Amino acid sequence: MAQTILVIDDTASLRQVVAMALKGAGYAVLEAGDGAAALALLDRRKSGMAICDVNMPRMNGIEFVKAAKALPAYRFLRDVLIYFDAATKSEVVDRVLEVLRPGGLFFLGTAEGRVPCKTPLKTLLPGVFRKAP
Numbered sequence: 001m002a003q004t005i006l007v008i009d010d011t012a013s014l015r016q017v018v019a020m021a022l023k024g025a026g027y028a029v030l031e032a033g034d035g036a037a038a039l040a041l042l043d044r045r046k047s048g049m050a051i052c053d054v055n056m057p058r059m060n061g062i063e064f065v066k067a068a069k070a071l072p073a074y075r076f077l078r079d080v081l082i083y084f085d086a087a088t089k090s091e092v093v094d095r096v097l098e099v100l101r102p103g104g105l106f107f108l109g110t111a112e113g114r115v116p117c118k119t120p121l122k123t124l125l126p127g128v129f130r131k132a133p
Contacts (some may be wrong), residue, residue: 004028008038008052008064018051035059039067042074054092062095069099093117102133 005027009015012033019029032038034056050068054061068074097119100106106121106129121129 003049004030006030006032006038006041006050006052008032008035008050008056008061010034010053010056014053035061035064035067038064039071042068042071062092062099066099090117094119097121097131100131102131104131105129106131 005022007015007018007022007029008031009018010033015031015033019031022029030038030041032041035052036059038050038052039059050064052061052064059067094117097106097117105124107127120132122132123129
């Protein structure tokens with residue numbers, strides 16, 4: 001059975017393009033238009049990874065991750081890819097780091113390197129940081 005990936009985005013066309021690419025690569029895909037709809041899917045199906053937008057109605061990407069990790073079956077959810085526009089980058093990084101446990105790793109996929117944030121981070125490699133204990 002193929003690994004299942006949950007794709008969460010309020011823009012249907014973007015969600016469908018991502019889902020099509022993942023299906024073409026052999027993954028099973030669940031789709032949701034926001035974090036609340038995605039949580040409802042988690043009650044019925046096991047997903048090993050989530051790819052989600054940050055800015056969505058009802059429940060955004062950060063709220064989804066917090067709520068999903070509160071579910072017993074997903075408290076160890078670790079493979080989450082969140083994407084956002086450049087205007088909200090620093091704010092989003094700070095919000096993600098709020099929920100990252102001390103000592104946890106933070107991966108930043110950007111050509112710019114480190115994004116200014118309030119949380120102390122140690123650079124391990126380009127784009128890989130450790131949250132201060």
